[in-house]
Amino acid sequence: xxxxxxxxxxxxxxxxxxxxxxxxxxxxxxxxxxxxxxxxxxxxxxxxxxxxxxxxxxxxxxxxxxxxxxxxxxxxxxxxxxxxxxxxxxxxxxxxxxxxxxxxxxxxxxxxxxxxxxxxxxxxxxxxxxxxxxxxxxxxxxxxxxxxxxxxxxxxxxxxxxxxxxxxxxxxxxxxxxxxxxxxxxxxxxxxxxxxxxxxxxxxxxxxx
Amino acid sequence: xxxxxxxxxxxxxxxxxxxxxxxxxxxxxxxxxxxxxxxxxxxxxxxxxxxxxxxxxxxxxxxxxxxxxxxxxxxxxxxxxxxxxxxxxxxxxxxxxxxxxxxxxxxxxxxxxxxxxxxxxxxxxxxxxxxxxxxxxxxxxxxxxxxxxxxxxxxxxxxxxxxxxxxxxxxxxxxxxxxxxxxxxxxxxxxxxxxxxxxxxxxxxxxxxxxxxxxxxxxxxxxxxxxxxxxxxxxxxxxxxxxxxxxxxxxxxxxxxxxxxxxxxxxxxxxxxxxxxxxxxxxxxxxxxxxxxxxxxxxxxxxxxxxxxxxxxxxxxxxxxxxxxxxxxxxxxxxxxxxxxxxxxxxxxxxxxxxxxxxxxxxxxxxxxxxxxxxxxxxxxxxx
Numbered sequence: 180x181x182x183x184x185x186x187x188x189x190x191x192x193x194x195x196x197x198x199x200x201x202x203x204x205x206x207x208x209x210x211x212x213x214x215x216x217x218x219x220x221x222x223x224x225x226x227x228x229x230x231x232x233x234x235x236x237x238x239x240x241x242x243x244x245x246x247x248x249x250x251x252x253x254x255x256x257x258x259x260x261x262x263x264x265x266x267x268x269x270x271x272x273x274x275x276x277x278x279x280x281x282x283x284x285x286x287x288x289x290x291x292x293x294x295x296x297x298x299x300x301x302x303x304x305x306x307x308x309x310x311x312x313x314x315x316x317x318x319x320x321x322x323x324x325x326x327x328x329x330x331x332x333x334x335x336x337x338x339x340x341x342x343x344x345x346x347x348x349x350x351x352x353x354x355x356x357x358x359x360x361x362x363x364x365x366x367x368x369x370x371x372x373x374x375x376x377x378x379x380x381x382x383x384x385x386x387x388x
Numbered sequence: 389x390x391x392x393x394x395x396x397x398x399x400x401x402x403x404x405x406x407x408x409x410x411x412x413x414x415x416x417x418x419x420x421x422x423x424x425x426x427x428x429x430x431x432x433x434x435x436x437x438x439x440x441x442x443x444x445x446x447x448x449x450x451x452x453x454x455x456x457x458x459x460x461x462x463x464x465x466x467x468x469x470x471x472x473x474x475x476x477x478x479x480x481x482x483x484x485x486x487x488x489x490x491x492x493x494x495x496x497x498x499x500x501x502x503x504x505x506x507x508x509x510x511x512x513x514x515x516x517x518x519x520x521x522x523x524x525x526x527x528x529x530x531x532x533x534x535x536x537x538x539x540x541x542x543x544x545x546x547x548x549x550x551x552x553x554x555x556x557x558x559x560x561x562x563x564x565x566x567x568x569x570x571x572x573x574x575x576x577x578x579x580x581x582x583x584x585x586x587x588x589x590x591x592x593x594x595x596x597x598x599x600x601x602x603x604x605x606x607x608x609x610x611x612x613x614x615x616x617x618x619x620x621x622x623x624x625x626x627x628x629x630x631x632x633x634x635x636x637x638x639x640x641x642x643x644x645x646x647x648x649x650x651x652x653x654x655x656x657x658x659x660x661x662x663x664x665x666x667x668x669x670x671x672x673x674x675x676x677x678x679x680x681x682x683x684x685x686x687x688x689x690x691x692x693x694x695x696x697x698x699x700x701x702x703x704x705x706x707x708x709x710x711x712x713x714x715x716x717x718x719x720x721x722x723x724x725x726x727x728x729x730x731x732x733x734x735x736x737x738x739x740x741x742x743x744x745x746x747x748x749x750x751x752x753x754x755x756x757x758x759x760x761x762x763x764x765x766x767x768x769x770x771x772x
Contacts (some may be wrong), residue, residue: 186581191722271392278561290554354539354541356539356580356582356583358580359578359580360575360578360579361579369553372557376557
């Protein structure tokens with residue numbers, strides 16, 4: 180893989196991260212991150228949708244009339260989302276129920292439309308595919324970090340496994356209580372803020388003057 | 389005092405630029421200005437300087453909190469004695485009750501100050517600015533608005549959250565747009581509801597037979613028969629957060645704040661007016677027992693008086709313009725009563741009402757200033 184292509188995958192993980200730098204896709208980052216498992220499934224769904232719709236739009240890019248390009252893009256994205264939704268319903272029904280409308284709402288996820296407009300309309304299929312994978316991974320990485328802290332402190336579990344010992348809990352004579360704030364979406368927003376804070380302190384060139 | 393001054397002057401060069409402990413300069417400055425009025429001179433332009441600087445302002449707030457704190461300590465002991473069936477006259481047990489409460493409340497105060505000040509000093513060192521005084525008041529406000537049974541690690545966590553997320557990320561004292569003490573309480577309220585509400589948390593080591601519900605808790609579940617008398621609610625011999633129960637103690641603090649001009653009378657008055665207006669309106673509509681509860685009950689129950697005097701008037705987070713203060717205060721009182729009466733999830737609305745209006749205060753100010761500019765423009769055009 181050439182250096183230029185590698186950059187397409189690596190850049191969205193940090194310097195061009197869709198959530199922490201471009202501040203896109205915040206809504207779903209708050210909604211599906213109460214536990215790690217739905218967050219990972221959501222991340223994979225977005226990776227698939229962005230990558231494949233990027234490829235399709237990139238293949239069609241020279242034949243789409245500019246005036247109706249948004250409708251064409253939406254149509255492609257909607258088709259991909261329906262495929263993913265049906266796939267989840269067939270194979271991981273419980274997670275699909277947990278994610279409820281948010282899989283369908285991938286259509287409105289700004290990351291997808293943003294990549295189609297900004298990248299796939301001007302670039303070849305292979306580069307567009309890598310760009311989609313990269314941005315999906317960047318989105319998934321942040322989702323995973325948020326969900327990790329929210330599930331650990333909010334429920335004391337990770338991927339459903341008990342991490343905090345049962346004997347610590349006040350109900351069993353210990354001192355510990357789960358932090359209910361971590362279950363609520365506002366805490367996800369605060370965690371996103373903290374990630375942006377840490378990220379910008381490490382990369383001074385991202386700070387606005 | 390003189391020997392202290394000489395000692396400070398002697399070690400001062402070590403902390404100035406180029407000195408041995410240059411890095412600890414802001415820590416040194418914090419202690420020096422805590423003991424003595426700073427001798428800085430205004431160098432540019434002309435400014436009016438007053439001896440009442442930030443530290444003295446904050447200390448007035450701390451002094452104003454002392455009556456509520458002392459009463460709260462006594463009440464912790466008194467509620468405990470009541471719950472275990474102690475029937476001796478109040479006068480005979482006043483000291484033992486106070487001592488009991490003192491020993492329970494002191495650890496909460498120590499934890500708040502140690503955690504909060506440690507973070508404040510850390511930030512001051514890293515960012516190289518002077519240590520902010522604001523936490524001296526915040527650190528005493530937090531213990532007064534939590535139940536006495538609160539676990540100390542939760543207090544530490546909430547204090548750290550309030551100082552870092554509520555204040556330091558925005559640039560420290562004076563830059564925060566929400567009251568840090570209330571952020572600490574909101575954090576505890578949403579994170580550990582079982583330790584912050586209900587009828588089990590308000591009395592330390594309660595006896596089994598007693599119901600420890602606060603008047604607001606009673607009102608929320610429609611248990612009006614077991615609400616304490618108006619006199620008890622006014623004096624404050626009821627279960628509740630440590631500092632919020634006694635109206636007379638809070639009024640002493642309010643008087644001190646108003647005489648020294650630290651807090652705004654406009655805000656206090658408009659909070660009461662807002663609650664009265666909405667309270668009367670709800671009384672007029674009627675419908676259920678809570679809606680027909682006389683409006684003045686709202687002043688006596690829960691944290692209304694405490695929030696009105698000490699929280700809503702926080703000069704940093706309140707509206708700055710005089711017209712803005714009236715709107716800001718009125719809406720706090722109105723929203724607090726609405727939340728209490730109509731929201732089945734939260735018995736107390738004062739905290740959320742103040743935090744909500746903290747967020748809107750800059751917007752209110754913006755439109756007040758804007759209206760003033762437009763009014764003056766209009767006047768200008770008429771005379772032309």
